[in-house]
Amino acid sequence: MNASDHRGLARLTHWANQLNEGVGQAISWLTLGMVVVTFTVVVLRYLFNMGWIAMQESVIYMHATVFMLGAAYTLKNAGHVRVDLIYRSRSKRTQAWIDLWGSLLLLLPVCLFITWISWEYIAASWSVKETSQEAGGIPGVYLLKTVIPVMASLLVLQGLSQFLTNLLYLLDGETETAGQEGN
Numbered sequence: 001m002n003a004s005d006h007r008g009l010a011r012l013t014h015w016a017n018q019l020n021e022g023v024g025q026a027i028s029w030l031t032l033g034m035v036v037v038t039f040t041v042v043v044l045r046y047l048f049n050m051g052w053i054a055m056q057e058s059v060i061y062m063h064a065t066v067f068m069l070g071a072a073y074t075l076k077n078a079g080h081v082r083v084d085l086i087y088r089s090r091s092k093r094t095q096a097w098i099d100l101w102g103s104l105l106l107l108l109p110v111c112l113f114i115t116w117i118s119w120e121y122i123a124a125s126w127s128v129k130e131t132s133q134e135a136g137g138i139p140g141v142y143l144l145k146t147v148i149p150v151m152a153s154l155l156v157l158q159g160l161s162q163f164l165t166n167l168l169y170l171l172d173g174e175t176e177t178a179g180q181e182g183n
Helices: 003-048 053-076 092-127 141-172
Strands: none
Touching: 003 053, 003 141, 053 141, 092 141
16 A cells, blocks of 8 residues: 555544544533433422423433444444453554454444344334334334434444554554544
8 A cells, every 4th residue: 555545544534533523522412411301300200290201202312312323432432341351461563453353353244234134123113104102202213213223334434444543553553543542
């Protein structure tokens, strides 16, 4: 690979990292929304003996959205749980090989499988414009289910970014590996 190929790959990884960083920061505001709505649900229930199913379900929707759309951001920032027993004691070069193969052989196939296996599930939900089973619940269940392939797509982008970052590190040894914070 020549220097211009490296710059093109570096731009691609930078773009994927920036996208997932932006999504992660934007979605983090939903955690504040969850706290506010949960507090409101509790106050309404125990002080005023009132409640709305849609408000209670919105906490579940927000939680699911934060979890799914925040997964790639967490991966980008090395926040997922990993078995560091072996990994931590290895050289940066060995860690780059582990991350490279982990992205290629584990992360990407799992994300593609999630997309493939959820496709009919989501399509069926969209075909009937699935709503909550509870009276007064949120009508957009199909929209929440759509977040599943979005999650997988963001993880694929981040996995490709990590793969390319580690590949570039192994080729020229100058850039940080993708498992390092700050990409």
